[in-house]
Amino acid sequence: MKLMDRVRSILRVKRYSLRAEKAYCYWIRFFIHFQGMQHPIIMTGVKVKQFLEHLATERHLAAATQNQTFNAIVFLYRHVLGNGFAKIRSPLG
Numbered sequence: 001m002k003l004m005d006r007v008r009s010i011l012r013v014k015r016y017s018l019r020a021e022k023a024y025c026y027w028i029r030f031f032i033h034f035q036g037m038q039h040p041i042i043m044t045g046v047k048v049k050q051f052l053e054h055l056a057t058e059r060h061l062a063a064a065t066q067n068q069t070f071n072a073i074v075f076l077y078r079h080v081l082g083n084g085f086a087k088i089r090s091p092l093g
Contacts, residue, residue: 004025007075007080008021027073028040031069035047052070
């Protein structure tokens with residue numbers, strides 16, 4: 001099963017809303033594209049931090065959107081990839 005299919009499947013099993021599913025999938029895809037199409041399993045916490053900082057400083061995203069993006073990436077690592085890597089701190093504090 002492809003990564004994004006797994007993401008959608010797990011979101012549905014956990015009963016996330018359709019809007020949340022669309023938003024999480026968007027931000028996960030954006031993250032992967034931002035990092036040159038690398039698979040998230042091989043990316044380090046530094047890559048995640050770099051992405052979140054880019055969104056805050058270059059894209060000037062609102063705090064709520066930054067939090068949603070952060071939560072989407074944590075969901076990816078914690079629930080989809082089963083990686084303990086999700087201990088990253090939110091850039092908002």
